[in-house]
Amino acid sequence: MIQPQTHLNVADNSGARELMCIRVIGASNHRYAHIGDVIVAVIKEAVPNTPLERSEVIRAVIVRTSKELKRDNSMIMRYDDNAAVVIDQEGNPKGTRIFGVIARELRQLNFTKIVSLSA
Amino acid sequence: MASQLFPQALHMIPINQVKSFNPVKNLGFSAFLSRGPSPLTASKVSVSGTHLKFHFGSDLGCFARRDFIVRAESNPEAEANENGVEEPETKAEAEVEAGEGGEDEVEEEKPKEPYKPRVKLGDIMGILNKRAIEASDKERPTPDLRAGDIVEIKLEVPENKRRLSVYKGIVISKQNAGIHTTIRIRRIIAGIGVEIVFPVYSPNIKEIKVVKHRKVRRARLYYLRDKLPRLSTFK
Numbered sequence: 001m002i003q004p005q006t007h008l009n010v011a012d013n014s015g016a017r018e019l020m021c022i023r024v025i026g027a028s029n030h031r032y033a034h035i036g037d038v039i040v041a042v043i044k045e046a047v048p049n050t051p052l053e054r055s056e057v058i059r060a061v062i063v064r065t066s067k068e069l070k071r072d073n074s075m076i077m078r079y080d081d082n083a084a085v086v087i088d089q090e091g092n093p094k095g096t097r098i099f100g101v102i103a104r105e106l107r108q109l110n111f112t113k114i115v116s117l118s119a
Numbered sequence: 120m121a122s123q124l125f126p127q128a129l130h131m132i133p134i135n136q137v138k139s140f141n142p143v144k145n146l147g148f149s150a151f152l153s154r155g156p157s158p159l160t161a162s163k164v165s166v167s168g169t170h171l172k173f174h175f176g177s178d179l180g181c182f183a184r185r186d187f188i189v190r191a192e193s194n195p196e197a198e199a200n201e202n203g204v205e206e207p208e209t210k211a212e213a214e215v216e217a218g219e220g221g222e223d224e225v226e227e228e229k230p231k232e233p234y235k236p237r238v239k240l241g242d243i244m245g246i247l248n249k250r251a252i253e254a255s256d257k258e259r260p261t262p263d264l265r266a267g268d269i270v271e272i273k274l275e276v277p278e279n280k281r282r283l284s285v286y287k288g289i290v291i292s293k294q295n296a297g298i299h300t301t302i303r304i305r306r307i308i309a310g311i312g313v314e315i316v317f318p319v320y321s322p323n324i325k326e327i328k329v330v331k332h333r334k335v336r337r338a339r340l341y342y343l344r345d346k347l348p349r350l351s352t353f354k
Contacts, residue, residue: 064311073323074299080312080344101308104278 012095015050248297267335
């Protein structure tokens, strides 16, 4: 359940460390973002000497949430943190490596590049 | 016969009524007075005597009550003495009747059938759950799981038909709900803590194996979320 002002970790090596959500992409009253939703975020903390800098507005896709994710086979998954992967307008990740575990739902949402980069 | 039985019963009633009703109210006594049948005129007189006493106050009231009780018990005896020879026989019969009054069913003289427990509406869900669990246990036996067990689960995933996914971790909670009994497994995967809830009797689960057990003093181990990742790591 990511909403504006939520701070998220970054799960790739794009250069950002921490993001703050400023908008959930979707309908005008799309309140919360879950795993697989795209958000507009601002970089709050960045690794030095990388293309991305602090206070840059970028798009990202949510890959882990502390809010439970329910599956059709009655399984419920919950991660310990909220994390996102920085993407460009087409949906391709800006980084080259993905850290941490990724939910299988991203494969169905056409983020296949992210899924293939993760373990 | 019945009239011999009833006087005893009627004498019994006022004793109970006296105990339950407030002595200040006169309702109980008036009710008794209305119930008394004609042969008990002697008892009626005695009651009215006590009724008068009652007006003097609550102290006398309790005495009057006791007096009343004594009078009620003595009345059948007085009647028995009055009537003479007839009474002992009928009284004996009445006593025998009173003794057997509660066992009217036995007079039928049929051997009682063994008591069949009735299935009530409230039991239905429990019975259905039990049947569903038995059906699931026939296909795959489920071990007894508790919080603190380190468990390995083999799951069949529709996308990955060749291999079974393996999930290992510590059971941090078990929610009992019949066929939808679930366990929550916690594990650190790639540096991130992951908790997954599995329905224990799901047909997708191909195997549950208890690998180890950790001594815990709780049923829900949610404190592990705040602890070091080392405590939730299982190779």
